[in-house]
Amino acid sequence: GENVEQHPSTLSVQEGDSAVIKCTYSDSASNYFPWYKQELGKGPQLIIDIRSNVGEKKDQRIAVTLNKTAKHFSLHITETQPEDSAVYFCAARKGMDSSYKLIFGSGTRLLVRP
Amino acid sequence: DADVTQTPRNRITKTGKRIMLECSQTKGHDRMYWYRQDPGLGLRLIYYSFDVKDINKGEISDGYSVSRQAQAKFSLSLESAIPNQTALYFCATSDPGLETQYFGPGTRLLVL
Numbered sequence: 221g222e223n224v225e226q227h228p229s230t231l232s233v234q235e236g237d238s239a240v241i242k243c244t245y246s247d248s249a250s251n252y253f254p255w256y257k258q259e260l261g262k263g264p265q266l267i268i269d270i271r272s273n274v275g276e277k278k279d280q281r282i283a284v285t286l287n288k289t290a291k292h293f294s295l296h297i298t299e300t301q302p303e304d305s306a307v308y309f310c311a312a313r314k315g316m317d318s319s320y321k322l323i324f325g326s327g328t329r330l331l332v333r334p
Numbered sequence: 335d336a337d338v339t340q341t342p343r344n345r346i347t348k349t350g351k352r353i354m355l356e357c358s359q360t361k362g363h364d365r366m367y368w369y370r371q372d373p374g375l376g377l378r379l380i381y382y383s384f385d386v387k388d389i390n391k392g393e394i395s396d397g398y399s400v401s402r403q404a405q406a407k408f409s410l411s412l413e414s415a416i417p418n419q420t421a422l423y424f425c426a427t428s429d430p431g432l433e434t435q436y437f438g439p440g441t442r443l444l445v446l
Binding site: 224226229252254256261262263264265266269309313321322324325326327 | 338374375376377378382392424426433434435437438439440
């Protein structure tokens, strides 16, 4: 089955710096890769996603890149702000309606120091 | 009001007790999921349901059961709770054809 590894487990950056979180997946059939942000006391919330036919996607300060050959994808946050502090999860999924299951990474706790 | 609600938000129980965690949604989604979150392990799928008549086991279903009472309600039961079921439990929903999963606020369960 699919396995998703996420690194680092914790990341501390100075406000204004960039943060990068990396994930690798094992199943080459995976075709959808979302990123979720979990704030303290809340459930995870989708912040950005990418499909296997795209190499990069941006949304304001957040970007995700995908390397299908190497089977890894990364989340990039530029100009970090204290409100970016949270736990971030990557995930991978293969299949469409018949097999809609997300496999999550172990999470990265991001701390943005003011 | 929140689209996905979970009750209770916190629960303390003893080993061997039966407990039920409930999830309700007002998003009108057909698909519902139960996940368990443990430190350093991320989110792991316990059960999922694509409609009221469809129930499927996830990665870690042993020791758990579910009931889909209606499109809007999906309950998770621990028939005989054990300490290693202490965790944060999340319910989520999604719409067929749309890939985003929407999570509830979670239930923190402590089994003594």
